[in-house]
Amino acid sequence: MKKVLSIFWKIIATLIMLIGMGIFFSRIKNKTPPDTLSSTEQIEIIIDQGGCLICHAGPEYMHTHAQLPVVGTIIQNQAKRALKFYNVSKVLDRYYSKKHIDEVVFIKMQNVLTKRSMPPIIYRVFFWESPITKGKQEVFLNWTHHYLERNYGYPYPTKEHPFEPILPVPDSLETHxxxxxxxxxxxxxxxxxxxxxxxxxxxxxxxxxxxxxxxxxxxxxxxxxxxxxxxxxxxxxxxxxxxxxxxxxxxxxxxxxxxxxxxxxxxxxxxxxxxxxxxxxxxxxxxxxxxxxxxxxxxxxxxxxxxKTLITPNAPFDKYLKGDKNAISPEAKEGYALFKNLGCATCHAGVGAGGLSVEYTGTAHTYYPDPSKLVVEDMGHYQVTGDIMDMHRFKVPGLRNINLTYPYFHDAAAQNLRIAVGAMAYHQRNKKLNTKELTCILEFLKTLTGEHPSEPQSIQEKKE
CATH class of the missing domain: 1.10.760.10 (Cytochrome c-like domain)
Incomplete structure (x- = not known):
């Protein structure tokens, strides 16, 4: 028993030493790209040093990293999981051909950069230039916010008005x-x-x-x-x-x-x-x-x-975004904060609070425990592309008026919003919401119900 404990503590000590060395050498080697470079050049250096493409762009970008002993296996496992969250190979094609990149890509980056949650700790230990320092964070966020402002109308954040991943519905769209x-x-x-x-x-x-x-x-x-x-x-x-x-x-x-x-x-x-x-x-x-x-x-x-006339502006949450902080309840505000903190808003973003991308269903826990019960529609975007990486990827539905559009999911598995929110938190974010958390998120989602000129008073919400 003593021998086992001795080996255990030696392993722990080695890990602590490696982490300490990683932090020490990272501070020496990991520098913010100089501001004499263009913003694009700075971003490319940060992405390269961060190893983002190794995990998020497919096996061809792993190069020699996947062959490293022990670490290589860890990187391969991380990459399999990372590709479920986002495969940037198609984004790279658009980037190099100077085409617009979807706003969801930038919303996801904004979330990761704000939290500095990437790259994984094990990667930072061995690749000392990879961590996102505060200097790199500032450069990358500045580039991200400017792109979203210039191409998609997101207000550039300030100390008084922080970044919001959801935009208000306009009063109308141009029509004839x-x-x-x-x-x-x-x-x-x-x-x-x-x-x-x-x-x-x-x-x-x-x-x-x-x-x-x-x-x-x-x-x-x-x-x-x-x-x-x-x-x-x-x-x-x-x-x-x-x-x-x-x-x-x-x-x-x-x-x-x-x-x-x-x-x-x-x-x-x-x-x-x-x-x-x-x-x-x-x-x-x-x-x-x-x-x-x-x-x-x-x-x-x-x-x-x-x-185009079937849009629903002036939801309480839209009024909140426009500056009326009393437009939604304290519970709804708490629900929105949790919604963002869990990462829900990285996909349910933009004016429609969704509707901008296809995403993998079951990033934390499989949505399909019994493969024998799968039907064609469960294949998701794979039906369109034939790419195995698109299996079980579905459109992220917009959350506007979501409390009025039951049942939920492509297979109508959730009969009410309470079930739907709980299922998504678990399957996508590995989070079992307690009663208060669930109630607050539901209160927030109800504030996304807007006005429509032909909407009758008889529309009733499904009782939870």
Whole structure:
């Protein structure tokens, strides 16, 4: 027993010595890139020294690190986990081709940099230039905040007004009144489905926050669709559509819905135009509004114009973001702080509090304990790309009006918001929320419910 204890304490002493050496040499070698360099050059040096790409860009970036004894195995295991959180290989392609990078990438970096939570301790011990010092943090955050301000409208943070990952919903989006009117007609028109049996309104009911509250909506042939219906409210604020992220524009979403054999089941877009062309009043209005008249593209555009009006501004939380600190309760403020601290806001970010990316489901605990029960829809973004790294990645739903759009998740597994929040905290963040924490987060989420001009008073929240 004494021999075992002796070995144990020797191991502990060795680890302490290694950590101490790492800290000592890190302070000597780990310097902030000089300000004589451009901000881009500084960032590239920090990323290289931090070893970010070794874990977050795939095996080809590991080089010799993965071959190191003991440490190499640890790095490989860390990389497998890191790629679930984010694979930056596609971001690098956009970066080197000087294209815009998605805002969620910068929101995630902002969170990590603020907490200085990366790289992992074991990496810092052996790679002395890797830790994010305060100097590196200042350089990197400055670059991140300027990019978000310049490209996505995030206010540059100050001491009085710290960075917020969620932005207020605007009062309106730019639309054309005549096109909106046509889109509204089409949204309620069952002729957009085979046998004139189903309109957009049936599954995306504007009287129930843009959804139908069914676990799986019923299509034209009385068959359930494959995934829970997402709300049309505020989707104009999103950049990723469908649970598996297969579309990047609202126009694509419309064409997908119309031709889906279970949903609307239109054989071809031409057939819709032929049916609607028999309506002289409608075709005349399209001719007056669009130079091309009634076509598949003008039909889609009219629907998009109408969907752009389905935004819900002036939520209590929006008023809070604009400076009214009494717009939400102390419990909601506490819930928002916890929401950010847990990292929820790194994905549920932007104006829509989500809708900007596809993310891995089950970063902390698997969401699929029984592989034998998996169905095609559980594959997520893998259905689109065929890349195994996209297996179980799903669109991050927007949280605007989230208390009105039950049930939740692609498989409608959560019947109410309390269940959904608890499940996400556990599966994504390894956090079992206590009653107070859960209540506060729910109070915060309810403050994301905004106003809509056609929203009836009869909309009722699902009782928890």
């Amino acid at each position: 009144p005549a096109k909106v009117a046509l889109g509204r007609l089409l949204y309620h028109d069952p002729r957009l489905s085979s046998h004139n049996s189903l309109s957009c309104m049936v599954c995306h009911n504007t009287e129930t926050a843009g959804t139908d509250h069914a676990p799986f909506s019923i299509g034209v042939y009385n068959q359930p669709v494959a995934a829970n219906t997402l709300s049309t409210f505020n989707t104009a604020l999103h950049s990723v559509f469908f649970w598996n992220g297969r579309s990047a524009t609202l126009e694509d979403v419309i064409f997908d819905h119309l031709t889906d054999p279970i949903k609307m089941n239109i054989n071809s877009l031409d057939s819709i135009i032929q049916v609607l062309s028999q309506d002289k009043e409608l075709t005349d209005r399209f001719a007056e509004t669009y130079p091309t008249g009634l076509t598949d593209s003008s039909l889609a555009d009219a629907l998009v114009q109408y969907i």
